[in-house]
Amino acid sequence: MASGRGMMLTKQIGEYLVACELARRGLVVATFSGNVPDFDIIAINAKGEAFPVQVKAIRGGSWQFSVDKFVEIKFDGKKQIIGKPKPQNIANLVCVFVIAGEQYGTDQFYVLEWKKVQEIVITNHARWLALHGGVRPKKHDSLHCAIRKSDLEGYQDRWSVITEGIKTVGPP
Secondary structure (H helix, E strand, C coil): CCCHHHHHHHHHHHHHHHHHHHHHCCCEEEECCCCCCCCCEEEECCCCCEEEEEEEEECCCCEEEEHHHCEEEEEECCEEEEEEECCCCCCCCEEEEEECCCCCCCCEEEEEEHHHHHHHHHHHHHHHHHHCCCCCCCCCCCCEEEECHHHHCCCECCCHHHHCCCCCCCCC
16 A cells, blocks of 8 residues: 555656646646645646646546545445435536656546546446445445446547637536
8 A cells, every 4th residue: 555655746746747748738837736626737728718727636447536525325224325416516527547657758648628537436336236236235325436448438638628628518
């Protein structure tokens, strides 16, 4: 298991890798080093449009979350009931999932809208609960969930989500 220092280094590596990739694509980038809730980077295009970016970085394995960040969860005894998806707090939020490679040039990036991340998390959690009759096997009240690399197929290097902009329809 990674140490606190190791996890902080991975997070920092991921943020700076994403900032560098965005700057290479012509965006002005500001990093916040974890000091802003909900996003890590602001990327600004030539038109002055700003895009908040949430970076999630790992060295291996899967990205870990709490499902209740994405959807309402209620309990019926030990059974988890998936409710309504939670509203998006930040308009135009983009998530970049990073697998930080051991060597230069081996990093992998998966770029997608926050709403897509939400859909993946809810689908995965619903599938997991369905396999177990709605009750988590080891700890019924656990809200842990994960996104695997295989969940992000089709999103690798989709930088156009940021460089071409996200079209927001109505309030987030």
